[in-house]
Amino acid sequence: MMYDEVEEWLAGARRALDTVDVTAVTRAGQALANVRFRGGTIFVIGNGGSASTANHFACDLQKATAIEGRGTRAISLSDNTALLTAWGNDLSFDEVFAEQLRLLASPGDGLVLFSVSGSSPNLLSALAVADEMNLTTVALLGKDGGRAAHLVDHPVVISSNDYGWVESAHVVLEHVLTCYVRKAMKEHLVSNGAVHEIVR
Numbered sequence: 001m002m003y004d005e006v007e008e009w010l011a012g013a014r015r016a017l018d019t020v021d022v023t024a025v026t027r028a029g030q031a032l033a034n035v036r037f038r039g040g041t042i043f044v045i046g047n048g049g050s051a052s053t054a055n056h057f058a059c060d061l062q063k064a065t066a067i068e069g070r071g072t073r074a075i076s077l078s079d080n081t082a083l084l085t086a087w088g089n090d091l092s093f094d095e096v097f098a099e100q101l102r103l104l105a106s107p108g109d110g111l112v113l114f115s116v117s118g119s120s121p122n123l124l125s126a127l128a129v130a131d132e133m134n135l136t137t138v139a140l141l142g143k144d145g146g147r148a149a150h151l152v153d154h155p156v157v158i159s160s161n162d163y164g165w166v167e168s169a170h171v172v173l174e175h176v177l178t179c180y181v182r183k184a185m186k187e188h189l190v191s192n193g194a195v196h197e198i199v200r
Contacts, residue, residue, distance in 0.1 A: 009164075016158050016165035017172060025173060028138045028154040029180030035110035035136055036065070036181055037188055041073040043105060043135075045097045045126055046114035049167045051078035053114045057174040065182040072181060075104070077126075097126035101133070110136040114174075116166045118146020127151045140173055142166030 035042055042061055046054035054076045061074035077100045078084070087096045101111070111130045113123050118141040127148060130137050137152040139145075142160060149155040158169045 033184035116142035
């Protein structure tokens with residue numbers, strides 16, 4: 001890339017982030033913190049590049065929110081290649097996340113999905129199961145949010161059609177949400193006398 005192209009790409013990524021509704025992110029963060037407060041598990045899903053973001057988020061929720069050994073139970077359903085291909089081959093790729101949720105999730109758990117289009121059939125199937133099981137749902141989306149924006153409790157939409165910009169913004173937001181859950185957890189534990197000082 002020439003200098004001007006690099007500059008334009010970075011400017012586009014900044015413009016994508018500027019479309020973020022901070023109130024929507026805050027509500028999503030609090031919803032996930034509430035799942036953590038009640039001891040629930042947060043499941044995370046995505047396809048392609050969004051699958052790697054899902055894995056990253058599950059990692060951060062487990063490790064980066066740990067206070068005095070108490071982290072957040074988080075599982076990426078995009079991570080098990082053997083299981084994904086087994087369900088995809090034997091049943092349908094549309095059901096690779098839904099079938100895992102049916103087995104692993106319980107009412108009160110949470111589901112987070114990352115998707116630029118918001119319309120992938122396997123994500124929509126997972127949302128249908130989440131609704132049946134009374135899971136708290138959060139979606140980080142792109143474009144106009146797709147169908148998922150109308151099916152989740154807390155949609156966060158990056159209003160851009162560029163996949164690279166949206167996926168980059170999603171990585172930033174997963175870090176923001178991780179920090180939100182960690183801070184909320186610290187304040188919760190301090191207010192309940194579980195810890196005596198805030199861990200930095």
